[in-house]
Amino acid sequence: MRVDTQESGTRTRTRQAIIDAAIEVLGQNATATLGEIAAAADVGRTTLHRYFAERSDLLKALSAEGVTRLNRAADNARLDEGTGADALRRLCHEYFELGSLLSLIFSEPQLIDDADWSERGGCDPQLSALVERGHRDGTIDPELPATWVQSVLWSQLYAGWSYLADTHISRYEALRLVVRTLSGAIAPKS
Amino acid sequence: MRVDTQESGTRTRTRQAIIDAAIEVLGQNATATLGEIAAAADVGRTTLHRYFAERSDLLKALSAEGVTRLNRAADNARLDEGTGADALRRLCHEYFELGSLLSLIFSEPQLIDDADWSERGGCDPQLSALVERGHRDGTIDPELPATWVQSVLWSQLYAGWSYLADTHISRYEALRLVVRTLSGAIAPKS
DNA sequence: CCTTTATGGAACAGACGTGTTCCGCTATAG
DNA sequence: CTATAGCGGAACACGTCTGTTCCATAAAGG
Incomplete structure (x- = not known):
């Protein structure tokens, strides 16, 4: 390239x-x-x-940059290790570091969707595999489809990032709240 | 008026x-x-x-309409009955009926914030009282502040509404997923 | 029948963002 | 010292959205 x-x-x-x-x-x-x-x-x-x-040229560059950062974050999270829920929590930690990129991707999803990332039905294969592993190992509620888990992950990350910007909370506390609620959200129900 | x-x-x-x-x-x-x-x-x-x-006049009218619909939904949810978690689930059901208004409020929060609704620190008093009741009756994780519960509620509603629009799922199924993950998110951790 | 009410369309001026061209400035390498 | 690379500002044309004016039309009521 x-x-x-x-x-x-x-x-x-x-x-x-x-x-x-x-x-x-x-x-x-x-x-x-x-x-x-x-x-x-x-x-x-x-x-x-x-x-x-043109503006579109800048957006294309942003898309490429976004894909790069997303992939780096996913690599750092070592998604194929441990239980599904643990891997998802690690991914949550890494993604939270993306900062403003979270807001951009969340409010302008087509920026990334159009790229080669996540070509499969609006859900990237790595995350899909992770969720299915969580279904099997009993750490992720089997009633939740992978696409919905992805939606929950992103909406929680965005909420946490906005919360951090709006309130006087520390970055650490905001991330803790996100991980705590996300963990509960995906946990199998007794 | x-x-x-x-x-x-x-x-x-x-x-x-x-x-x-x-x-x-x-x-x-x-x-x-x-x-x-x-x-x-x-x-x-x-x-x-x-x-x-002017455009701003229309936005003002939208703000008023939004406040009206939000208040009606809150009234229908009978927030002062039952446990905190149950009341929050009822509110979730009612809010989900707001449809496109969810997207509008979520993507343009200042539209409602500037109105008299939710004047106190970005969280409306009714919801705040509800969450505190849930803290006391043991149905809502006491580590989650009311403002964060509100953020989670809205982000989940928005995620569910978008999910409904993007996938071939039924309205009932989408709401079920939202309530399921929200319930887990706010549940006290064992 | 005729007046009021509610409306749609055409046309216009102003504001704003965009994309481009041109000229002048500064720093650094040769 | 001089030439080049990189940059900033002014200016312009163009398109779009906005807010307004004016006129024509259709329906309903007196």
């Missing part, structure tokens, strides 16, 4: 600054202006257009 | 049609055009402006 001609160090830094700023700003307000994104990245709007000719 | 001069029957019907259409359309896409809303209401854009001079 990488083109033959390498990009200068300055340029890659600027490009990355724009992408990072876009994730922050668009995570707060999906309809933000290119001018606002440029200002957040501390660059002129002209410069932004130099790197991403 | 009601003005002295009563509105004609036709006008109240048209006004209500516009409000209903706005909830539907803005629930799907919060940046929808006034033209799209007018089309959905089967009304000319001129007519829409006759009832709501």
